Amino acid sequence: MIGYVESVINGILMGSIYGLTAVGLTLIFGVMKVINFAHGSILMVGMFAAYWFVTLTGVNPYLALFVVVPFLYFFGFYLQKFVIKPIFEAEKDIREPITVIIVTTGIWYVLDNLALLLFGAEFRVAKTVVSGQMLEIFDMYFLWSKIIGAGVTLLLGIYLYWFLRHSRMGKAVRATSLDREAATLMGIKQTRIYNIVFGLGCACCGVAACVLVPFYYVYPTVGVPFDIKAFVIVVLGGLGSVPGAILGGIIIGLIETVGAQFMAATWTEMLIYVFFLFVLFVKPSGLFGLKQDY
């Protein structure tokens, strides 16, 4: 019994970190209607940045947030400005930009293999003060780093929710997402909003990267499993919905850990896909999505 409770809680903890990566994806999709296939690779870039920062300076891994998050924000900002925007412009009148999706896949190939070229294929572990530290409650053990990760997710989720609802910039972002033309007529610079949103989406990956580094391996293709989970989560929660992404993440985390209690871990991966297809067939708009979006 204790085992199940432990796995449920662990599922929630890990799932909220999946949610963290999915938040960035859902933000970008919600505004630009583009699935960023390079999202996992950007997470990987963040993880390498955090890894090197922690390894070289030896400071607390959570201090890396102050370096990695701004770095990834500008990384995403300029990636959108110089690489994605020109292609996006060419097909901005089309409701579903397909070329842009494929171009983000190209960025994924370039980033992952650049990391392979620079750092090699080996798995790296960052040695930090929190690594391996456990919290014990009623014979159940939880990694502190996962608990902190879940806490950071919650804070970021609340902040983003507030940002989109109440800040001036957040309102501009939502306006652009609702109606590009009308927002432009109201004096909102659409391309600038896109740059900022892409930067913010990548910054979310930066947060996830710093939270992951104390307990997760870093290697060039680390983004791929997160990438595919993030796609699943985002559709599950409803494309464009921040609370949906976090809740979707927790559901996926639960399926993964609770499923692993009953079957081989490799099967849980399949369970996620089956569940995803099921949701897509039954309720394609997801938990919090709008009907018009699918």
Next chain:
Amino acid sequence: MKFLLNQKPSNIGIAIGIIALLFAVPMFVSSPSVMQILILIIFYAYLTSCWNFVGGFAGVLPLGHSAFVGIGAYTSTTLYLTYGLSPWIGMFAGGIVAALMGILIGLPTLKLRGAYFALATIAFGEGLRVFVENVEKIGPLEIRGPKGLLINLTESSFAHFQFMSKVPYYYIILVMLLLVLLLTYIMMNSKIGYYLAAGGEEKDAAEALGIKVSRYKLIAMIISCFLTALGGTFYAQLMLYFYPKSVLGLELSYEIAFIALIGGRGTILGPVLGALLLRPVNELTRIYLSDSLPGLHLIIFGLVLIIVMRYQPRGLVEPVSRWIGMLKDRFSSKPAVKSGEAVTD
């Protein structure tokens, strides 16, 4: 079918000339490794042409087509290994299984918008890969999980779809490609083709005119899945060994989509052009660079994609056909110059 006969004689002549040239290639190439690369170029052109039915004409982005390559490879090979059934028959069994899967996956997803369809096909492809990697046996059929399937080489035999020489494989895949291209051509000029084009451009408007867009998309999906699975059987018999990642991997699905987009999706010759450009680059950079600089060949691959999409978002078939048109004008205008004057442009 009248439109096939309504071509200009010069165009038909050029087409017959190119096809004759392609059939003559094995007479000039003796190296098996060069032959293998040529076969793979045609194979990828074939797969991408199959993808084109959905990805090109139906206006959606399928990113899980390796699933159907895998279904083709696994169906024919397990039937061959268990019951000794000739891969030629197994090929069509695989095609039918893939077509049924195509209906199953297409029926609910083809109604969805592009991004959702792309994600659903990824989930289907990846889910199938994980399934195959975890299963040793389905009933009496050996799958052997991640270890993959090995076909024992018996002898050169047409019935067993096994040849010592590469040449028969070359001819088989060439004929398969030509048939698919012909089918693409017929489809483009048929009612279904026009309906699909209308549905891809303006789904709501087409539906308002009474076109059941989803139904025609489904037809395209069935054709595409069936033909892709035939390609899977060919691959299995060519390599005689395959494993889940090689025929069901995400990489294969992406490469097919890449080739189509670089060549020009929704055109007849785009997939051929894309395969002709990308495959050699991929093979050569992999052979010469992957030992010393791992990953560089994929960086080049990604950069080529980004640059082509930046400057030729409709693919390279557009500028290339323009150049060919210019070349043709040059040739045809030459006899017109009768006096000894210099040709001035």
